Amino acid sequence: MEQINILDLSKEELSNAIKPAFRAKQIYQWLYQKYVTSFEEMKNLPKELQLALKKTYHLDPLRIVKIEVSKDGSKKYLFELKDKNTVESVLLPMKQEQVDEEGKRVHHTRYTICISSQVGCKIGCTFCLTGKSGFKRNLSAGEITSQVLMIKRDNAIAENRRVNIVFMGMGEPLDNLTNVSKAVHIFSDIDGLSISTRRQTISTSGLSSQIEKLGQLDLGVLLAISLHAVDDTLRQKLMPINKAYNIESIMNAVRAFPIDARKRVMFEYLVMKGINDDQSNAKKLVKLLHGIKAKVNLIYFNPHHGSDFDRPSEKDMLAFQQYLVDHGVLCTIRQSKGIDISAACGQLHDKEKHDIA
Numbered sequence: 001m002e003q004i005n006i007l008d009l010s011k012e013e014l015s016n017a018i019k020p021a022f023r024a025k026q027i028y029q030w031l032y033q034k035y036v037t038s039f040e041e042m043k044n045l046p047k048e049l050q051l052a053l054k055k056t057y058h059l060d061p062l063r064i065v066k067i068e069v070s071k072d073g074s075k076k077y078l079f080e081l082k083d084k085n086t087v088e089s090v091l092l093p094m095k096q097e098q099v100d101e102e103g104k105r106v107h108h109t110r111y112t113i114c115i116s117s118q119v120g121c122k123i124g125c126t127f128c129l130t131g132k133s134g135f136k137r138n139l140s141a142g143e144i145t146s147q148v149l150m151i152k153r154d155n156a157i158a159e160n161r162r163v164n165i166v167f168m169g170m171g172e173p174l175d176n177l178t179n180v181s182k183a184v185h186i187f188s189d190i191d192g193l194s195i196s197t198r199r200q201t202i203s204t205s206g207l208s209s210q211i212e213k214l215g216q217l218d219l220g221v222l223l224a225i226s227l228h229a230v231d232d233t234l235r236q237k238l239m240p241i242n243k244a245y246n247i248e249s250i251m252n253a254v255r256a257f258p259i260d261a262r263k264r265v266m267f268e269y270l271v272m273k274g275i276n277d278d279q280s281n282a283k284k285l286v287k288l289l290h291g292i293k294a295k296v297n298l299i300y301f302n303p304h305h306g307s308d309f310d311r312p313s314e315k316d317m318l319a320f321q322q323y324l325v326d327h328g329v330l331c332t333i334r335q336s337k338g339i340d341i342s343a344a345c346g347q348l349h350d351k352e353k354h355d356i357a
């Protein structure tokens with residue numbers, strides 16, 4: 001009998017499968033808070049249960065194949081799945097300064113983990129290496145959550161340390177909505193990783209009908225839209241999916257999406273030199289976002305081998321940002337973290353294939 005990945009199970013499913021049901025809570029704590037790698041380490045379980053679990057389940061759906069560490073501290077992981085496919089995830093540590101109650105400046109690190117939801121991707125964005133390598137399969141919920149678990153374990157990130165999750169790695173999360181929404185539940189389970197849904201961001205290429213479905217699930221997650229262009233002609237060139245879901249349909253779906261009063265919908269705008277970086281694009285973007293509680297992330301395009309686009313100049317980037325800010329749109333410029341470690345999605349995966357070949 002083929003063993004089941006225990007990390008694919010929600011706590012409810014585990015408590016239905018294991019008797020007495022309270023053991024599910026203990027197992028969850030061992031897996032997600034104490035980061036054990038075997039059933040034998042679950043010391044408060046009776047021996048017979050440990051053996052029974054070992055027969056039915058496995059708890060190691062991923063293996064670390066490669067880690068690349070950037071000068072800026074970000075770490076890119078290449079994981080191998082049981083079927084030998086590979087996916088990647090990135091740990092992005094962010095140093096922050098705060099003033100404590102005594103007025104002293106204290107530094108601490110906030111972690112964001114960028115994870116994959118599919119092996120490959122069907123969407124085929126022209127600027128993306130994952131898109132170029134085609135689609136293989138969806139990741140299961142456990143394969144999604146394991147990426148975070150393994151990165152927390154590998155970096156000794158304390159169980160109670162807050163992390164943010166972004167579904168921005170390989171794949172289109174809304175094309176795997178069933179497993180992604182299950183992973184969101186497992187992430188937020190109080191006996192598990194206990195990551196609030198408000199710290200989880202689902203990024204989509206703009207599958208309008210799936211944005212509506214995600215909204216109906218009312219998970220409380222944040223939404224990010226990979227917009228990248230402000231008119232359908234250019235967007236269709238960059239992201240062929242725009243033929244099926246044009247900009248208007250995306251904006252309508254976003255307007256209907258339930259957003260926490262303190263949060264905003266993020267619009268990712270990958271800036272490419274001479275393609276979408278001038279003031280006329282900035283002007284159209286402001287118009288498009290009218291009436292939406294939005295935040296725009298401008299991202300420097302990170303050239304990679306095989307790409308047809310270039311990085312914009314800093315001057316154009318700043319002018320673009322200034323236009324948005326002057327017109328009341330919250331806007332940040334995201335420095336491409338891990339620029340020296342091929343940190344755009346699909347790059348490590350692709351590079352590894354070349355290294356192996």
Ligand code: SF4
Pocket residue numbers: 121122123124125128129130131132169170171172205345
């Ligand atoms: S950018 Fe995202 S949605 Fe587009 S092809 Fe790459 S992985 Fe898929």
